[in-house]
Amino acid sequence: MKTRFSWGNYPKQPQTATECYWQSDIQAALMRFQENGTLAYGQGRSYGDSCLASSNNVIYMRPFNRFISADWEKGILIAQSGVTLEEILTVAIPNGWFLPVTPGTKYVTVGGAIANDVHGKNHHRQGTFGCHVRSFSLYRSDISGSLKCSEYENTDLFHATIGGLGLTGIIESAEIQLMPIKSSRIQSITQRFNNIDEFFALSAELDEKHEFCVSWVDCVASGTNIGCGIYMAGDFADDGILKVEHRPKLSVPITPPFSLINSLSLRAFNQLYFHKSPTSRKISKTGYDPFFYPLDSILHWNRIYGRKGFQQYQALIPKDNAQDGVREMLNIIAKSGVGSFLAVLKYCGDIASPGLLSFPKSGVTLALDFPQNAERNSKLFSQLDAIVRQTGGRLYPAKDAHMSAEDFQAAYPNWQQVENLRDPALMSHFWKRVTQ
Ligand SMILES: Cc1cc2nc3c(=O)[nH]c(=O)nc-3n(C[C@H](O)[C@H](O)[C@H](O)COP(=O)(O)OP(=O)(O)OC[C@H]3O[C@@H](n4cnc5c(N)ncnc54)[C@H](O)[C@@H]3O)c2cc1C
Secondary structure, three states: EEEEEEOOOOOOOOOEEEOOOOHHHHHHHHHHHHHOOOEEEOOOOOOOOOOOOOOOEEEEEEOOEEEEEEEEEOOOEEEEEEOHHHHHHHHHHOOOOOOOOOOOOOEEHHHHHHOOOOOOOOOHOOOOOHHHEEEEEEOOOOOEEEEEEEEEOHHHHHHHHHHOOOOOOEEEEEEEEEEEEEEEEEEEEEEEEEEEEHHHHHHHHHHHHHOOEEEEEEEOHHHHOOOOEEEEEEEOOOOOOOOOOOOOOOOOOOOOOOOOOOHHHHHHHHHEEEEHOOOOOOEEEEEHHHHHOHHHHHEEEHHHOOOOOOEEEEEEEEEHHHHHHHHHHHHHHHHOOOOOEEEEEEEHHHHHHOOOOOOOOOEEEEEEEEEEHHHHHHHHHHHHHHHHHOOOEEOOOOOOHOOOOOHHHHHHHHHHHHHHHHHOOOOOOHHHHHHH
């Protein structure tokens, strides 16, 4: 049994992981740990405590990773929940299919992608991952068996499980509709913006024209340059090249005792990154891997934050208040002098998710990492939380380690419906924190 943590290594709640290869392993683990609350664990790419079981005993689903069937005419794939998005791409791309929605890392499992109803750079075109899940099989401890869930069968559990934070049962397998592609390469546009108002202008001009859009923002820039950054948009090319990409990988071999990210290193990196980007609009063709997964080329990059770990703050500010809300947040962050080189702005559209607790809605999401420092982060986060509250926004549970019960329940009014359908054997530290 291996000890596992969440991606941010904060809060530090070491999890003892029981490996699951067969359905009987799921059943046995649920029985064994049900009293204090267990939870499925995929690849632990959630940052805070939503992937940590309240008993600190998780059911490790990664070995539950067989493909069950594929229809390459229709692009319909059935896979066990421990299969990763990387593994799906490996079989799908040569057949002319891609994931309809992918987060910024391919190292997540199908189970994790459904439980957090993950979104990607094309939310305005394709909605969330859950919009493309046709059905799944869900193992429940209270019936000691599985249920098929879809829009037509066990619909209440279908809706509660998509974005249901792993609390409604263990997903065994899922049927996913893939997206057809004519090439695995991306025709991309890159353009610098000098402040947050220019970001909104670019976004208004280009987002609707392109499948994928995302921006990097310099969170330490201040004054007239507040919110400067780099806008990237892209679409699949049509050159007939269908190639699975395996980029050479670097790795951070150890966790240093302290964070390598501080205001000096951050300022230097951001200046360099911004000024290295082209001043005018640049069009180029790139592989899908560097476009979607730039961070995956450095394994264990989360270690650079040192032994205390880090927290990600990801908020969504609704469309009508987005420009003022995001500007105010960036102002506060710039003044604090902390932040990360990983600061991302993304526009989300209005495609509704089938999930009850899905995070994205029409607006702009801002995501930043902060080295763990209890006093400094809690002061900063409470200022940012006030803006999120005032603008009617919300925080992303998959990234969270601080949200109050009050804020969660106000932002996710369907939480009680999920609680009513929660498998009694399942409980996370996150859910305990925000509902009890
Ligand atoms: C570099 C990076 C970039 C990211 N970019 C994005 C992004 O762009 N968009 C986005 O939405 N997210 C993003 N994320 C977050 C990540 O996509 C999600 O946290 C994802 O859910 C992690 O999947 P996982 O397999 O690691 O699951 P874990 O983190 O291990 O678990 C996540 C949840 O899934 C549940 N779960 C896992 N397996 C099962 C199962 N078989 N049955 C039931 N429940 C299960 C767990 O109980 C838990 O609640 C990013 C994360 C990283 C590290």
